[in-house]
Amino acid sequence: MARSYDIHDCPVARTLDLIGERWTILLLRDLLLNGPRRFQDFQESLGGVAPNTLSSRLKEMEANGLVEREFYSQHPPRFQYMLTAKGKSLGPIVRSMREWGTRHLD
Numbered sequence: 001m002a003r004s005y006d007i008h009d010c011p012v013a014r015t016l017d018l019i020g021e022r023w024t025i026l027l028l029r030d031l032l033l034n035g036p037r038r039f040q041d042f043q044e045s046l047g048g049v050a051p052n053t054l055s056s057r058l059k060e061m062e063a064n065g066l067v068e069r070e071f072y073s074q075h076p077p078r079f080q081y082m083l084t085a086k087g088k089s090l091g092p093i094v095r096s097m098r099e100w101g102t103r104h105l106d
Contacts, residue, residue, distance in 0.1 A: 018064050023049050023057050025094065028083075031067065032091050036082040038072070061087070 003021070007013035019025055023046060030037055030045050042054055049057075058081055061067045066087035069079040 018066065019090065019093075021057060021060065023053060024061065025097070027054075027057055027061065028066070028087065028090055029094050029098075031081065031083045031087065032094055036080045038078065038080045042081075066090070 004017045005013035005020075019028065026046055027042060030042060034041070039051075039054065039058075042058075043049065043051065046054070058067065058069070062069060062081075065084055067081045068084055069081050072078055072080050
């Protein structure tokens with residue numbers, strides 16, 4: 001389970017409760033840049049993420065309404081993940097982070 005800042009009257013803390021765990025923002029980045037992704041796609045683009053961590057983050061994102069998953073194979077059961085409208089609304093935040101990083105860290 002994700003850790004929480006548990007500051008309910010602060011919108012920044014509440015947003016970080018949703019996207020502040022390690023890897024979550026990079027999962028959002030991948031989905032925003034590439035559209036629907038499979039588990040394997042995430043593993044390839046995020047080489048350092050452990051499969052159990054990736055699975056946990058995707059489940060948390062789904063529970064928080066940021067992504068939804070759909071079957072693409074019944075046997076074995078496999079899913080692809082796509083952003084919901086709520087997840088897509090984080091696009092400007094991710095783009096701003098990218099622009100800031102490009103401007104100040106390159």
